[in-house]
Amino acid sequence: MGVYRFVLTRQWVCLTLITLALIPAMIKLGFWQYHRHEHRVAQNELIARNLYGKPVPVGELTSPGHIVPRNDYWRAVSATGTYDSAHEVVVRMRTSNDDKVGFQVVTPLVLDDGRAVLVNRGWVAGGEDSRAYPPVPAAPAGEVTVTGRLKADETSGDSGIKDRKGLPERQVMLINSAQQTAYVGKPVLGGYLELTAPVPAGGSPEPVAEPDHDSIGPHMAYAVQWWLFAAAVPVGWLILVRREKRDRDEESAKAASEPATAAA
Structure with a gap:
């Protein structure tokens, strides 16, 4: 001692x-x-399970005002309807798969029952004027059937993206069905669909890459x-x-x- x-x-x-x-x-x-x-x-297990499951009709998983639960994130869904290009918007400050900054194109798809679902058709580059509506390939005309990944509505709290006001016409910061309902003028299903098929002709808009579900991090x-x-x-x-x-x-x-x- x-x-x-x-x-x-x-x-x-x-x-x-x-x-x-x-x-x-x-x-x-x-x-x-x-x-x-x-x-x-x-x-990773949830993403893999939902990504590669058999697509189900989007109306079975969501409805107007519905908050997409975590277990349904990235579920494979299908929808049949007609694109409403007149109420298409672009989402500012989004990156491409090779980290270029541009826009994501969100076009409402009007279903047979008169309701609509927001479809994120993918990424496009901006034009010379960042406040002008960018060059966007037209959505397919007539009735189409699309498949994609179901995503929850974006909010500032979840995404960390500030929902700025006073943006140029038809430009938004967040993909949010509640915000778009009044603009579209129809009931909009909660959440949105991230397009996976059919692949746009010419590769534009550039489809959003599927979420990483292989790496487990450090x-x-x-x-x-x-x-x-x-x-x-x-x-x-x-x-x-x-x-x-x-x-x-x-x-x-x-x-x-x-x-x-x-x-x-």
Whole structure:
């Protein structure tokens, strides 16, 4: 006990308290990263399951005012109707699959029952004037059957995109069925459809890429790192204690030898 009396000094008490605080903090951070890893794995499984399921009629999963639940994100859906190009809008500040900034084209598809569903037909580049309506290939005429991924309405809270006002005509910041209902003049199904087929002629608009569901990210590695740090902290503390003891023993031995040398 006396050998480690120096551990009770103010300096070592502070160091010990910091060490004791770091260990649970690092363990907690490790579990936080582990839970993020679990969330990512579950997300990937949900995306894969919904992407490759058999398409169902969009009206079976949503209705006007409906909030698309998480379990239905990216569900494969189909819809038959006629595009309402007169009420088409473009979504500002969207990136292409190769990270170019432009617009996404959202065209209402009017169903046989008179309701409409918003269809994100894909990405187009902007023209020279960012406030002008960009060059957009016309939607197919006549009755069409489309398939796509069901997405929830975008909000500023979920997307982090500020819903700016005073935008040029027919330009919006968010894809939101509630906002578009008054403009379209028809009941609009909640959420929207991200077009996957038929593929636009000439590749424009550029279809939105399917969400990544293969990578699991670095969260598991980060979790292991935090737990290794937690294990290393007490080891480091013990090494410092032993080093301090060794240095003090050497100083004591040197101090004891100096009087003996002087007496000789």
